[in-house]
Amino acid sequence: MSRSGEADLLARARGGDKPAFESLLEPVFPMGARLAYAMLLDRTEAEDVVQDATVKAWRRLGNIRPGADFTPWFLGIVANECRTVRRGRWWSIARLDNSVAGESASPEEAVVRSADLRKALLQLPVDQRAAVLLHFYLDLPLDEVAASLEISVAGAKSRINRAFKRLRPALMSAEVLT
Numbered sequence: 001m002s003r004s005g006e007a008d009l010l011a012r013a014r015g016g017d018k019p020a021f022e023s024l025l026e027p028v029f030p031m032g033a034r035l036a037y038a039m040l041l042d043r044t045e046a047e048d049v050v051q052d053a054t055v056k057a058w059r060r061l062g063n064i065r066p067g068a069d070f071t072p073w074f075l076g077i078v079a080n081e082c083r084t085v086r087r088g089r090w091w092s093i094a095r096l097d098n099s100v101a102g103e104s105a106s107p108e109e110a111v112v113r114s115a116d117l118r119k120a121l122l123q124l125p126v127d128q129r130a131a132v133l134l135h136f137y138l139d140l141p142l143d144e145v146a147a148s149l150e151i152s153v154a155g156a157k158s159r160i161n162r163a164f165k166r167l168r169p170a171l172m173s174a175e176v177l178t
């Protein structure tokens with residue numbers, strides 16, 4: 001979508017035009033779902049988070065700065081919602097595995113569940129994990145990662161570098177075991 005087209009849709013959405021908001025959301029929604037799933041590793045929670053983020057985005061359209069891109073703004077809301085869920089009391093107490101006995105996981109889920117990288121990513125602080133996932137999993141450029149996390153580009157680079165320093169020993173030990 002062109003920059004002027006997005007600005008027009010954003011202006012119409014701010015005026016209460018729901019189809020314009022849906023048009024803005026359509027290309028970004030799958031990215032938000034992938035980010036939420038990558039951060040939470042729970043499909044049901046990820047779906048709930050993206051739904052909540054969508055409602056918050058609709059209600060807070062007036063908060064987006066003039067000239068700012070919708071994509072990093074929305075992904076920032078998704079990342080913040082994921083942080084809120086992970087901080088929640090029930091997340092650590094009553095978290096159930098999504099797989100039902102006898103239910104076969106999709107190939108994508110099987111790979112994600114078995115990867116050593118997944119385990120290492122879960123051990124990262126949430127801010128570093130979000131930066132890595134936004135940049136490498138969703139292929140966002142650093143300026144959009146920074147905008148999503150409401151930090152500077154240098155801050156985004158710093159979080160990614162710190163994450164790599166933490167990931168390297170975990171992944172090296174996994175390589176030695178194989």
